[in-house]
């Protein structure tokens with residue numbers, strides 16, 4: 056009997072944890088592309104290259120694969136938060152970028168969107 060009660064408690068706790076994980080994260084704050092340029096230069100340029108045009112270490116983000124109608128801002132933010140397995144290219148995986156707050160993530164995405172728009176992607 057006691058173990059049945061324990062089981063119910065464990066199941067309830069697991070359900071609570073799962074519910075918390077599934078909860079929608081807060082939406083990104085509005086981003087600023089100029090501030091994002093600094094975030095990009097510090098955290099992304101080594102792999103994604105000047106103007107997000109790619110480098111020997113990583114793919115261009117100014118690319119149809121990542122255009123706004125294909126990859127949402129939230130998807131781009133998740134790549135920064137969690138990293139990405141190697142999937143579309145052959146540069147290996149992208150490690151998660153630690154130490155950025157949500158505003159910095161929004162800013163760097165605004166920067167990438169601005170470079171994409173200049174190249175005629177999206178909008």
Ligand code: HEC
Pocket residue numbers: 094095098099100101102103112113114116121126130131132134135139140141142143144145146147148149150152163164
């Ligand atoms: C150590 C190298 C490295 C750094 C640093 C890096 N990336 Fe990446 N990133 C990659 C690689 C490699 C891929 C491609 C993975 C694949 O699809 O094969 C990638 C893919 C991405 C993608 C596409 C993810 C998807 O949905 O497929 C986005 C968006 C991205 N990076 C943004 C960023 C931003 C923004 C920064 C800086 C905050 C950053 N990356 C820093 C290596 C890097």
